[in-house]
Amino acid sequence: MLSILGGTLVLQSSAGAAGVCFHGVNISGAEYGVDTAGVYGTNYVYPSEKTVRYFAEKGMNIVRLPFRWERLQPVLGERLDTGELDLLRKAVELIRSYKMKVVLDPHNFGYYHKKRLGTADLPARAFADFWIRLSIEFANDDDIIFGLMNEPFDIHATDWLSAANQAIAGIRAGGARNLILVPGTHWSGASSWEQEFPVGVNGDVMGGVKDPGNNFAYEVHQYLDEDSSGTHDTCPKAKEAVEGLERFTQWLKRHDARGFLGEFGGSKDKACLAGLTAMVEAMESAPEQWLGWTYWAAGDWWPETEGNNIQPTASGDRPQLAAILEGIGTGERPSCSTLH
Template sequence: MRGIALIGAASLATQPVSAATTCMRGINLAGAEFGKVGDAYGKGYTYPSAETIRYFASKGFTAVRLPFLWERLQPKLYASFDRAEAKRLAATVELVRKAGMVVILDPHNYARYKGDLIGTDNVPQSAFADFWRRLSVRFGTEADIAFGLMNEPHDIAAEDWVSAANGAIAAIRQAGSASLILVPGTAWTGAHSWSAGDYGTTNAAAMSAIVDPQNNYVFEVHQYLDQDFSGKNDECSRAADAVKALSDVGTWLKQNNRRGLLGEFAVPRQPECQSALVDMVKVVESNPDAWLGWAYWAAGDWWPEDEILNIQPVRQADKPQMATLLKAMSENASCGR
């Protein structure tokens, strides 16, 4: 099977950089995190179709970041997974793997469960560790499946998040998995805020306390290019700041002998935003000693056609951002498959 060998940050620092160990080119395939908990499958939420998965594989993407909801998979803390939901997740993982792409499992919960923050009385850190222990038992033996601990933790102190992340990492390793783990920071894990003390201690300072017995993890950051770096505005007015922020995190990664993944980034369709998209890809792919790769946000079968960042094809036609990404990818022939 084609795929990327998922090797840890410290290992990569001492091994030759090659297309087999770096340069992940990913797409976020949204849908399983849509709707409200309790919505029926196929009405409130969906998983990506085989057709969509094949489309992105055919374009040269090598990874799928797969968002889903923790509460749907595990409706009760410390309990077994919902059988039907676990089956849907597993089937989608296999579709991605058969297409020759790596899967990044992404509980898209913002460090929350049913609205309650991890580390509070309703959601103890041990419950988060239990969730990851169960997930790693199911998926932790395959080299082409990676574990993204959590999407965009926010409004949680960096020290508290590091404690929760370390508990989850320990549970994954105690379950016998050596899989690559993606560790986000707090403050929405923004590259622009990595060294800013939004909640006190910065990610740049706190993340040195991450502990992995396998030393097989990378840091995940996200970065958008609009006025407030949220990705919600139909413009890219902070493009230069976003590119610099990503470059600065890359410097931090190299200084700390670590690597990162740009897990979300995107631009709207305006022509002036396309060059910025190329710049973001270039920052990552020209620094393989700092970056494992990137994953664009987003695509998926249920995105509205007019959603500004969406690159799901419409009537078999590529979106402008897809053409830009393909151009950027073609300029680095040593990357990818």
């Protein structure tokens, strides 16, 4: 389980246990639609029981659940939409009924409609307000993890750190002790964590996360294709992706911190499959630093021809599933708690 030892989040597991706590999948669909509320069942969808059951039976124990901030909070600074909150709750309860944990993931890239976080139109206090309201709804549920934001990409690292810290402070002030996942800016890439970009250097700035509850981990993403975007069907940078995870592992060690790989994926290309296995193995070999991972992606509406798709076909499992499961190994898994 996870507990505090000398002020640090640590992994405690039974004798003979090996590897990270959490291995799972993103189930896409509720984040569909851009700059519009949309109609449930027409423009967006939450996971079906069939899909949830499939991944639970494959041994997954966590689902990262993308959704849109705009639908859940139609007006900044005001209450959450009761209808959308009910849909989110039902999806969470469905996943929990299959004994899987849930990462709540506002899949907004640092935006609300076309307003960029950190500007006068979308100040950090609006982001904190959203998380205060959402965290109250799911406070202190050991099965619920708060993923602050999916891939903020063009907000300066110092501005993003300030917004993240304000959201964390609000969550804790409301009494929620849940594990919080904190990304960096510039898509929160693992391999680029210590590189300099116009928006700053995550590795230089994000060590400044302040959590009064001391219960957070850094969320990074990593793909294996030519530009680390996950949009190509070949993986010429598979080796670089694994090396990026290893460098990030060292950064975590230096900062006495924990990490979570919120997205990674590849096609059925042989280099991609080998890279996926190697990435999982790299995390499994460092459970002191890594809490786990969620593959991108599955979903009832996920495009059939999308290269990273891990949703089963009519003929059965996709080869990417075998690749990531191969990396897990066969040792006894640790039993992990997200509250302390």
